[in-house]
Amino acid sequence: MNRKDLESLRSLLTQEKERLEQELTEIRSGNHEQVPSGAGGEAAYRTHMADSATETFERERDLSLEENVRNMLEGVTSALARVEKGTYGVCDVCGEPIAVERLKALPYADMCIECKKKEEAW
Numbered sequence: 001m002n003r004k005d006l007e008s009l010r011s012l013l014t015q016e017k018e019r020l021e022q023e024l025t026e027i028r029s030g031n032h033e034q035v036p037s038g039a040g041g042e043a044a045y046r047t048h049m050a051d052s053a054t055e056t057f058e059r060e061r062d063l064s065l066e067e068n069v070r071n072m073l074e075g076v077t078s079a080l081a082r083v084e085k086g087t088y089g090v091c092d093v094c095g096e097p098i099a100v101e102r103l104k105a106l107p108y109a110d111m112c113i114e115c116k117k118k119e120e121a122w
Ligand SMILES: [Zn+2]
Pocket: 091, 092, 093, 094, 095, 096, 111, 112, 113, 114, 115, 116
């Protein structure tokens, strides 16, 4: 991987980290699903009709969304740490370089495509 690729991937990762951190904050504060105020009767009706099953579903959906974002954030953070250490772009499993094309599509990939395929085949 050349210096230019590394720099552009690093800035991709930095942007992604900021975006994910913001998303996590929004999920935690519940802003992402706020019902617009002033919608009038309909919102009140929905609140009234919300049964416990719906509430449980909403909570679980929020949890899995948060978990998802947190996992991605973890991946991005450790990828940035690998950039600092100079081990970024090397497969965690076989130690071979990960294809730049793959990293551009998935900047926080820590496995080359062959090892990922093997892992998914299990
Ligand atoms: Zn590998």
